[in-house]
Amino acid sequence: MARVINPKAEEILDKEFKVLNHGFVRLVDYMGGDESIVQAARVSYGKGTKTVSEDRTLIRYLMRHQHTTPFEMVEFKFHVKLPIFVARQWIRHRTANVNEYSGRYSIMPEEFYVPDENVIKYQSQSNKQGRDSEEVPPEIRKRVLEILIQEQKSAFDGYQEMLDYNIARELARINLPLSLYTQWYWKIDLHNLFHFLKLRMDKNAQYEIRVYAETMAQIVKTVVPIAYEAFEDYILNSVTFSKHELKLLQKYFPESISEDEIEKFGFSKYEKMEFFEKLKKISEM
Amino acid sequence: MARVINPKAEEILDKEFKVLNHGFVRLVDYMGGDESIVQAARVSYGKGTKTVSEDRTLIRYLMRHQHTTPFEMVEFKFHVKLPIFVARQWIRHRTANVNEYSGRYSIMPEEFYVPDENVIKYQSQSNKQGRDSEEVPPEIRKRVLEILIQEQKSAFDGYQEMLDYNIARELARINLPLSLYTQWYWKIDLHNLFHFLKLRMDKNAQYEIRVYAETMAQIVKTVVPIAYEAFEDYILNSVTFSKHELKLLQKYFPESISEDEIEKFGFSKYEKMEFFEKLKKISEM
């Protein structure tokens, strides 16, 4: 089997997708595609089926059943420019390879994240880690921007002055703010990338990392359209109910559902079977 | 905060729990407990709440929301004796530390897995990787056991003969069967252990690894009872519905559920809120 090249992916290769005021995401390289997921799975399951529709069925089966290793066979390499506070959240995903711009070796450029006025929000009361939806009055938003911009300028002036004295870069940089932009190469396999996207596209993720995740999701969708669709259907738009919730819901679930009814929703043969198994499991709880 | 010692865990420390015909699981050591999960989480969330019931609420919140890092702060070390074909599945979990008995250094003892008669089953038709529930006639089961035992004996005789010639151990062992027992020390953190248990306690896991997972689950339950209960409620006994399934079920879900009704099922304040959010999300799909 020849190397997998996806013409639509080739088109976006090396293109900068803008994120926030100065950031970007750029797909530097990728290895594999939907076909390589199938190829890897078939090592385990034996050959047999081969048409495109069967490939789709297999990929969806793997996603549904968390057979994650075939997704690890596809690799993505991104070049990302992002504020340091975003980089600090991002790096917590340990199953990736990173080369970051170094403030010990190089002089940091004067580029800071300044939020759009409309994303400046109050602290949420219900969600200790998030923002409220209520509007902040324009004069306060203005003042916030003023504080941010002024402070960024004065921090950079201090940095510049210390560099002018020829103070070691690794020391001169220590007062630079978390809103400064850095950049890195970031390489990750598709399984772990889906995990990253799931956590960072979540409504509880901080807005400033969510926009990166959303941009990358579009890139991933272009490179592996079938796998991405399965990710949307079985992970991103799925809902998990706990034991307590299922016991409460038990009486609402239908005792039986006709095959006809199911057909309408586009279930595969296996999905149908699995769906009935779930209903059975719940009814027996 | 002093080191966490759990008296019930201390009691089972170093005890051999028998599995299969010659295997066992033994908890060699552990670090931390329910309290250390809370302790780690509170570094992130700030102090505040401190009673035991609040600890339980926090642990359950973390489990429900896949805030997995605090669970990584608890560590387990097991000594396990297991057939090689089980070891081959087990080792696929890469986020653990392993020291295995080596057939290059040491002579393998003559101990083989022989299945109980009642777990000898036909190939399942519906499940390509599993066993059927239909009974296998006694004479066939007998013959299967005969083949297995005879073959194990003759393979070990060959091994012994080669060792008698002083052939290198690393070579003499190559014909030993996958049913031979090996043993290892296996160290893993609680988050990854839960992942292991989830996959290997599943009904689709091979029986011979499932019994190990089930034995370990009892040990884990003893060491971290609150975390284990949360694992049961939110992971093990949860059900995830895909986008298609939710669309189909949409009309069955109740439009509203009274607070009274919910109370009965023991929801926490947050769980209630989250449950309503799920229903809302589904109704809007």
Add this chain to the structure above:
Amino acid sequence: MARVINPKAEEILDKEFKVLNHGFVRLVDYMGGDESIVQAARVSYGKGTKTVSEDRTLIRYLMRHQHTTPFEMVEFKFHVKLPIFVARQWIRHRTANVNEYSGRYSIMPEEFYVPDENVIKYQSQSNKQGRDSEEVPPEIRKRVLEILIQEQKSAFDGYQEMLDYNIARELARINLPLSLYTQWYWKIDLHNLFHFLKLRMDKNAQYEIRVYAETMAQIVKTVVPIAYEAFEDYILNSVTFSKHELKLLQKYFPESISEDEIEKFGFSKYEKMEFFEKLKKISEM
């Protein structure tokens, strides 16, 4: 075998070891000790030898031959308070578990790293990532401290003002400088900890992370004295020569060294053998 408890390690448990102006390292918990390294190795190698001197010989053999898995069987959990720019270097070690104080959940305390005057140095010319040894004149050092302290104050004032407006914490914090202190729980196994120490105790590591590594090294030495000694002898104080260097040095190396001479340097039987093998390898290059 009972759990390994090391009385000297128990003594330093939970003690804060001061680092930099506001930072610290605290050993929260540990699992295992020198004995558990031996215990794990003996699963692979078979039992046999058992005296303490033989334990030391085995541990040193394992270290010398990079048989790293037995060292993975010992686990350390630290509580560390450190400036964010140090945390950013530290987190690059991916094989550890981390729970960090979160500026999204909690208000960051006003604590900043301010360097001692005598570590304020010029940029090194020869080493792009380091500091020069040349003295910086007092008036420049004074000015550097002035810039740092002033800027830290003004950045925190801006943070405080935004919090007073009730701006979301996750946003208010974005201009806080990299010199701000954060804290985390950090758990790692001994093999990976040695790797961390090797890289971060190196003279090319930034001073501000090196002092943490040195503090931790003392803790590790207390918990696993034999393994730490082996680490010093075979890793930290070893020198590796490249092919080119060996070819150049070839003619300087002695053709033979008497057993007597070697005895004086405290080689074990195996080390002696291995040493002669190295000389032979080099003479044949």
Add this chain to the structure above:
Amino acid sequence: MARVINPKAEEILDKEFKVLNHGFVRLVDYMGGDESIVQAARVSYGKGTKTVSEDRTLIRYLMRHQHTTPFEMVEFKFHVKLPIFVARQWIRHRTANVNEYSGRYSIMPEEFYVPDENVIKYQSQSNKQGRDSEEVPPEIRKRVLEILIQEQKSAFDGYQEMLDYNIARELARINLPLSLYTQWYWKIDLHNLFHFLKLRMDKNAQYEIRVYAETMAQIVKTVVPIAYEAFEDYILNSVTFSKHELKLLQKYFPESISEDEIEKFGFSKYEKMEFFEKLKKISEM
């Protein structure tokens, strides 16, 4: 920068390189090359130098100083057919992605490893895990082969008989010997691949895995010739001396070496400096 395609690598893509009697290694895909190592390093170090000779100098510098992250930016995917006892050693390298042929899903083909007569050796006395160099008499080697082949046949007959009864595949396979061939897709980054090669090309590695490592080394050399050369010079053919050994050797090392002498051995400017630093370090021990 466009994607890195190496014409010589393209030539060997998908080619089966035979190993042992039935095994092979096949390069299925790769991402990146020498240029991508440089590209990733330059994100950290800033741009500047760009000629091919400077690329080589940079790659060699990175290798020498264990700046490993840029090497992680190159990825290899192999298809390998190998005996199960080799697979068991191989899988211990956890930093790779694997999809293996499954004996639960599929029927194992009747293909076994049978060693060449000349690799049948006695147990080594000095090396507990290895083979002696002494010749084994032909009649014993013959007998060993007889035992192996006979046993393989009879184990497969038993397997076949159980399959004929329609016994579950996951059970029927448990007596298959470790000499049976399996196959897998194995994906790994260059840094971890070099680590694998270092350990498995070592003279202490078992012959049957060493031949795989050697075959892969040739493939790696084709894909990243400059990085591989650096690996040979600084890792594979380097020698590390312990503290004890250095103290013993101290008096043999030259006090000074003329620049002229060094020139002859092809040192770069930095290597020269580093070499003198090593000599200084040793003289001061």
